[in-house]
Amino acid sequence: MRVDDHELAAALARRAGERLVELRAESTSDPERLGDAGDAAAHQLLIEALAQQRPADPVLSEHGVSGPERVAGERVWIVDPLDGTREFTEPGRSDWAVHVALAERHEVIASAVALPAQGVVLHTGEPPEQPTHGIARPRIAVSRSRPPEFVAALAEEIGAELVPMGSAGAKITAVVLGEVDAYLHGGGQYEWDSAAPVGVAGAAGLHTSRLDGSELVYDRPDPWLPDLLVCRRELAVDLLAALSDRPEGSR
Numbered sequence: 001m002r003v004d005d006h007e008l009a010a011a012l013a014r015r016a017g018e019r020l021v022e023l024r025a026e027s028t029s030d031p032e033r034l035g036d037a038g039d040a041a042a043h044q045l046l047i048e049a050l051a052q053q054r055p056a057d058p059v060l061s062e063h064g065v066s067g068p069e070r071v072a073g074e075r076v077w078i079v080d081p082l083d084g085t086r087e088f089t090e091p092g093r094s095d096w097a098v099h100v101a102l103a104e105r106h107e108v109i110a111s112a113v114a115l116p117a118q119g120v121v122l123h124t125g126e127p128p129e130q131p132t133h134g135i136a137r138p139r140i141a142v143s144r145s146r147p148p149e150f151v152a153a154l155a156e157e158i159g160a161e162l163v164p165m166g167s168a169g170a171k172i173t174a175v176v177l178g179e180v181d182a183y184l185h186g187g188g189q190y191e192w193d194s195a196a197p198v199g200v201a202g203a204a205g206l207h208t209s210r211l212d213g214s215e216l217v218y219d220r221p222d223p224w225l226p227d228l229l230v231c232r233r234e235l236a237v238d239l240l241a242a243l244s245d246r247p248e249g250s251r
């Protein structure tokens with residue numbers, strides 16, 4: 001029986017995550033070699049499994065393109081075998097992820113994110129319910145290594161607390177699970193960094209957009225997608241208003 005695309009994304013993200021956990025446990029090498037080995041092993045596992053399970057679909061991975069040629073707007077898998085490579089190599093950290101997304105007509109139609117060190121796999125087939133608690137002081141997840149320049153001033157302006165974390169997948173999952181209220185990123189990223197977790201966040205009913213409020217568009221010829229906002233719906237208007245007040249060029 002052919003599993004559906006949501007279940008396939010979840011199964012592959014889980015399997016690649018298990019491989020990464022094994023590699024991390026066995027590792028005696030330096031962090032750079034462990035990161036490279038993790039990226040390569042998870043990439044290989046995903047492209048082999050997709051070639052077997054969905055031979056007609058091309059794959060765009062952080063580590064290369066494979067399968068049939070991409071045709072704009074048609075099905076394409078967008079995967080990040082290891083998001084948060086740096087955190088993966090730091091013992092004890094659990095903010096790293098595996099992303100598996102399927103895009104069609106330039107939007108994500110099925111996806112999964114695994115956070116293997118937290119034992120979490122979320123997917124679009126069964127998105128989690130959103131928490132109903134109110135927001136006294138918004139908690140905003142930002143990159144721990146490259147937070148956007150404007151973010152400290154923005155947090156002060158709206159009375160928010162910043163929560164530094166690694167991995168776009170881990171940060172978006174934290175919003176989906178209600179551990180933080182928003183994630184914003186500016187200054188650089190690629191489609192594979194956000195496609196899968198944005199798919200899950202959208203399926204869970206969260207707001208997802210570029211920082212200027214425009215739609216996130218996937219499967220473009222150039223995979224550069226430098227900024228995004230994922231947040232609880234009730235925060236979107238205020239956050240987008242505060243973001244639009246930033247001086248030109250600071251986004």
Ligand SMILES: Nc1ncnc2c1ncn2[C@@H]1O[C@H](COP(=O)(O)O)[C@@H](OP(=O)(O)O)[C@H]1O
Pocket residue numbers: 062080082083084085086142143144145146165166167168187188189190193
């Ligand atoms: N300015 C930038 N340019 C390119 N990629 C960036 C970036 N800032 C963050 N990223 C990528 O986005 C992912 C999450 O970053 P962060 O942990 O800083 O939030 C990381 O992916 P990888 O770990 O897959 O390389 C990182 O490389």
